[in-house]
Amino acid sequence: MSRQGLSEDPRMVIWFDIDNTLYSAGTRISQVMGKRIHAYFVSMGLHEEEASELHLKYYKEYGLALRGLTRHHKIDPLDFDEKCDGTLPLEDLIRPDPKLRSLFEDLDRTKVRVWALTNAYKNHANRVLNILNIRDQIEGLVYCDYEQPNFTCKPEADYYHDAMRQAGISDTSKCLFVDDSKQNVISAKRLGWGRCAHFHEAGLVTVEGGKAKTLGQNGDTAADTDDIVVINNLEELRIVWPDIFSK
Ligand SMILES: [Mg+2]
Numbered sequence: 001m002s003r004q005g006l007s008e009d010p011r012m013v014i015w016f017d018i019d020n021t022l023y024s025a026g027t028r029i030s031q032v033m034g035k036r037i038h039a040y041f042v043s044m045g046l047h048e049e050e051a052s053e054l055h056l057k058y059y060k061e062y063g064l065a066l067r068g069l070t071r072h073h074k075i076d077p078l079d080f081d082e083k084c085d086g087t088l089p090l091e092d093l094i095r096p097d098p099k100l101r102s103l104f105e106d107l108d109r110t111k112v113r114v115w116a117l118t119n120a121y122k123n124h125a126n127r128v129l130n131i132l133n134i135r136d137q138i139e140g141l142v143y144c145d146y147e148q149p150n151f152t153c154k155p156e157a158d159y160y161h162d163a164m165r166q167a168g169i170s171d172t173s174k175c176l177f178v179d180d181s182k183q184n185v186i187s188a189k190r191l192g193w194g195r196c197a198h199f200h201e202a203g204l205v206t207v208e209g210g211k212a213k214t215l216g217q218n219g220d221t222a223a224d225t226d227d228i229v230v231i232n233n234l235e236e237l238r239i240v241w242p243d244i245f246s247k
Contacts, residue, residue, distance in 0.1 A: 006168075012194070013169050014107065014244065015117040016138075017154075017179035018128050021199045022234075023094045025180070025206040025215065032093070034207035036084040037065050044073065052210055059209025063183060064119050064144070064153045077146035078121075085124035096133035103234055104137035108246040112176070115140045117163050119153045142166055154179070155187035176241065178234070180206075182220060185228055195241060198230045 016022060020030055041051035058068025069075050107114055114137060118125045122143040129135040142163040144153045152159040164170065172192035179185050180199045189196045202216030213220070221230045229240050238245050 008168060008170060009113065011110070012112045012174040012176055012244070013115055013164075013167050014112050014176040015115050015142075015163065015178070015188075017181070017184065017199075018116055018118040018125055019120060020180040020206060021178060022100065022128065022132055022134070023097070025201050025204040027093045029088065029090070029093050030207040031205075031212070032088055033084065034210045034212075036087060038210050040069075040080055040084055041065075044075070055210035057209075062153070063155050063181070065209065066144075066146070067151075067153055070149070070151070077151070081121045081123065081146055085120060088124075090127055090131055094128070094131050096131070100132060100234065101134055101137065103237070104134050106238070106245050106247050108244055112244045113139050113167070115142065115163075115167055117142045117154070117160075117177070117179075119144050121146045140167055154181070154184040157187065157191055160188060160191050160193070176244070178231075178237070186225055189225065189228055196228045197237065197240065198228055199232070199234065200230050201232050 023029065037055060038051055041055050042048065046054065054068070055065050058065045062068050062071075066077055066080055069080065070077050104114065116125060116129065116138050118141070120143060122141065125141055125143050126135065129138055129141075145151050152162065154160070164172070164175065169175065173194040175188070175193040176195045177185060177188045177193050178197045178199055179188075182198055185196045185198045198221055200215060200221045203214065205212055205214050207213075231237065231240065
């Protein structure tokens with residue numbers, strides 16, 4: 001996988017999910033997002049109940065409602081993105097977070113490269129990173145390429161492999177990963193990614209597949225999975241992985 005003729009960068013790569021990871025589920029963005037996705041299903045001619053069922057089914061099956069929509073229905077993923085993520089009032093819901101910026105600034109770049117790995121399209125991803133004022137802290141962004149007819153997304157193995165290819169890293173043990181989705185971290189761990197952290201804000205309510213759920217109930221953390229650490233604040237990364245911070 002290494003680029004021909006070039007030796008691979010010896011540093012590790014830390015991959016950050018974006019939504020509900022770089023900002024808290026307490027922002028309730030997932031709730032607003034869920035409503036827009038539901039409205040999209042309804043606009044396809046489905047009744048309210050059918051829309052809810054299918055939304056949840058696709059989320060569970062594919063990790064992303066849109067993945068199911070593009071597989072089983074004739075829809076334009078870019079139109080979906082424009083109507084759902086594109087209309088989110090993000091500027092009202094999140095703001096620059098100096099603590100988060102310090103966390104990124106304190107990552108030791110001689111040891112680790114910093115990438116984002118999201119299931120969103122690039123427009124939404126860049127918008128969030130810009131509002132949080134950390135876009136310049138992220139070296140590379142791997143996003144779901146909705147322009148490709150058969151795009152992949154987390155937790156599919158192909159998506160992680162493609163991400164590694166984009167970052168030019170072939171050693172899975174050198175990949176560190178932080179995500180709020182249990183499935184996504186488990187998938188990364190199964191592929192041999194060296195260190196995985198499940199960002200889990202127990203007690204907060206989030207919406208997944210159109211359904212609200214309280215985090216911390218029904219064994220929804222990856223705590224029982226070997227070698228996955230569970231954190232409820234990104235600051236805890238300084239404690240669990242102290243070697244990648246310069247201070
Ligand atoms: Mg997320």
